[in-house]
Amino acid sequence: MSHPLNPFPSCRIEATQLACLRGFNSLFEGLSLTVSSGNTIHVTGANGSGKTSLLRILCGLSLAETGQINWNGNNIQSVSSEYRANLSYLGHKPALKPDLTAYENLVSAAATGNRALREADSTATEYLRLLGVVHTRDRLCRQLSAGQKQRIAVARVVMSDAPMWILDEPGTSLDTEGMELLSSLMRRHIERNGLIIFTSHHGFDLPIDRLDRICLDST
Amino acid sequence: MNDQTVSTMSAMMALVRRDLIIAMRERGDMLQPVLFFIIVVSLFPLSVTPDKTLLMQAGPGIIWVAALLATLLALDGIFRPDHEDGTLEQLVLSPHPLSLLVLAKTLAHWLVTGLPLIIISPLLGMLMQLSGDAIIVLCGALILGTPALSLIGAVGVGLTVGIRKSGVLLSLVILPLYVPVLIFGAGAVQAAMVSLDPQPHLLLLASFSLFSLAFCPLASATALKISVN
Numbered sequence: 001m002s003h004p005l006n007p008f009p010s011c012r013i014e015a016t017q018l019a020c021l022r023g024f025n026s027l028f029e030g031l032s033l034t035v036s037s038g039n040t041i042h043v044t045g046a047n048g049s050g051k052t053s054l055l056r057i058l059c060g061l062s063l064a065e066t067g068q069i070n071w072n073g074n075n076i077q078s079v080s081s082e083y084r085a086n087l088s089y090l091g092h093k094p095a096l097k098p099d100l101t102a103y104e105n106l107v108s109a110a111a112t113g114n115r116a117l118r119e120a121d122s123t124a125t126e127y128l129r130l131l132g133v134v135h136t137r138d139r140l141c142r143q144l145s146a147g148q149k150q151r152i153a154v155a156r157v158v159m160s161d162a163p164m165w166i167l168d169e170p171g172t173s174l175d176t177e178g179m180e181l182l183s184s185l186m187r188r189h190i191e192r193n194g195l196i197i198f199t200s201h202h203g204f205d206l207p208i209d210r211l212d213r214i215c216l217d218s219t
Numbered sequence: 220m221n222d223q224t225v226s227t228m229s230a231m232m233a234l235v236r237r238d239l240i241i242a243m244r245e246r247g248d249m250l251q252p253v254l255f256f257i258i259v260v261s262l263f264p265l266s267v268t269p270d271k272t273l274l275m276q277a278g279p280g281i282i283w284v285a286a287l288l289a290t291l292l293a294l295d296g297i298f299r300p301d302h303e304d305g306t307l308e309q310l311v312l313s314p315h316p317l318s319l320l321v322l323a324k325t326l327a328h329w330l331v332t333g334l335p336l337i338i339i340s341p342l343l344g345m346l347m348q349l350s351g352d353a354i355i356v357l358c359g360a361l362i363l364g365t366p367a368l369s370l371i372g373a374v375g376v377g378l379t380v381g382i383r384k385s386g387v388l389l390s391l392v393i394l395p396l397y398v399p400v401l402i403f404g405a406g407a408v409q410a411a412m413v414s415l416d417p418q419p420h421l422l423l424l425a426s427f428s429l430f431s432l433a434f435c436p437l438a439s440a441t442a443l444k445i446s447v448n
Contacts, residue, residue, distance in 0.1 A: 095306045
């Protein structure tokens with residue numbers, strides 16, 4: 001990698017008394033969580049228990065019914081631009097344009113995200129190589145398999161160089177080798193003092209002392 | 220300019236470039252609004268009357284209504300594909316002001332759908348028996364007016380992008396707001412045809428576009444944030 005792995009500055013996400021409604025159903029209420037740099041939270045729960053909703057609320061994409069989220073002591077609504085600059089989100093969809101190549105997707109995502117275009121130009125290929133999909137560099141994403149697209153989406157997250165990762169089912173469609181790769185990237189991110197909040201039905205090989213579990217079924 | 224401004228500018232340029240590349244790879248989609256524009260206008264001489272004086276009188280109105288409908292037809296493409304593939308969420312999560320990213324997307328969309336309408340319009344002016352002067356004013360009015368159509372349209376799509384089948388709803392939201400453009404746009408051409416000064420119409424059209432430029436990206440960004448929620 002051209003970037004030495006400098007540790008990220010410390011940060012902390014603190015959510016208090018979050019509640020989420022879908023229609024008239026309460027998905028969860030009174031949910032509080034705290035996570036600081038170098039740690040991960042694994043959000044678990046049955047299908048429909050509100051895992052995705054929780055992650056979207058933590059990103060600032062959705063608003064919680066009640067409660068608030070602080071980042072380093074500031075409400076994320078009041079420092080939203082700065083918060084988003086330090087955040088990388090991987091949703092259900094890989095967020096790739098089908099009519100762009102893998103490389104073009106990474107470069108345009110970086111340019112509209114938090115990395116300058118010139119810098120991204122030289123590194124996008126390296127990240128595709130890191131994720132084992134460098135052969136898809138100049139192929140249109142519509143021709144790629146779901147697993148390949150997911151790997152490119154993970155490459156986008158890693159390339160964003162954001163200290164906070166919020167990953168919704170990052171292991172979707174990945175093969176065994178891809179899962180191991182993802183695990184190692186997540187470990188590397190934690191070692192760099194990064195922060196990860198993720199949902200997954202698969203286990204990742206992460207250091208136990210850095211891992212918190214939140215189960216949405218009980219709330 | 221500080222670093223933040225520079226990087227926001229480069230983000231906007233990257234977004235315009237991205238959308239233009241995608242449009243070039245989907246050239247068929249790009250042609251549809253123009254062909255629709257041509258067909259709708261050419262239906263009138265066939266169905267109403269081929270009479271020269273009547274066509275001349277109705278021409279400016281017909282061309283403007285057809286331009287409005289052609290714009291409306293292509294409007295969903297501004298945010299819906301991004302909403303479906305998840306890139307819209309990434310734009311909302313971008314640290315850059317969403318209203319400026321929306322402005323970049325609207326510009327790209329106008330270049331792909333609005334500009335071809337302007338280029339083809341002299342041909343349709345001739346079909347409608349407009350005079351040379353009137354055709355020049357028609358082009359000028361379209362250049363001044365179509366940006367407002369795209370800008371206002373972006374607000375409508377921002378509001379309806381979360382709804383599965385929004386075609387009719389989008390028209391109901393947007394078409395009333397297009398009325399001022401229609402009135403001043405067609406008015407300018409009609410004035411030119413009776414040798415009146417079209418300038419007041421064109422100035423009002425330009426001011427309406429500038430007004431849209433100032434407010435629509437903000438409104439559209441807010442609408443998108445609500446739709447993504």
